[in-house]
Amino acid sequence: MAVQVDADLCTGCGLCAQVAEEVFAVNDEGLAEVNAAADCQPDSCAAESPCSYCANVQEAIDSCPVEALSWSE
Numbered sequence: 858m859a860v861q862v863d864a865d866l867c868t869g870c871g872l873c874a875q876v877a878e879e880v881f882a883v884n885d886e887g888l889a890e891v892n893a894a895a896d897c898q899p900d901s902c903a904a905e906s907p908c909s910y911c912a913n914v915q916e917a918i919d920s921c922p923v924e925a926l927s928w929s930e
Contacts, residue, residue: 859929860914862889866925876920877913889925 860880862873869887873880882892918926 860891860918861927861929862891863925863927864888866923868923868925870922872920872922873917873926876917880910880914881917881926 862881867888869883869889871883871889873889874882880891881889884890914926914928918928
């Protein structure tokens with residue numbers, strides 16, 4: 858699985874880049890983009906103690922005001 862940004866929904870608020878700066882960035886067009894490949898499988902992380910990568914990505918997904926972020930297969 859990898860994380861993805863739906864550019865049609867993204868408003869470029871930059872919250873994802875603040876929450877998970879190792880994964881997201883705001884590009885020249887003012888929209889979020891993934892700047893790191895997903896190395897972790899969120900389903901393989903224990904819900905009670907996910908790796909920091911998955912935890913940060915999930916927090917960014919949950920925080921996105923327009924739901925433009927998601928895990929994809």
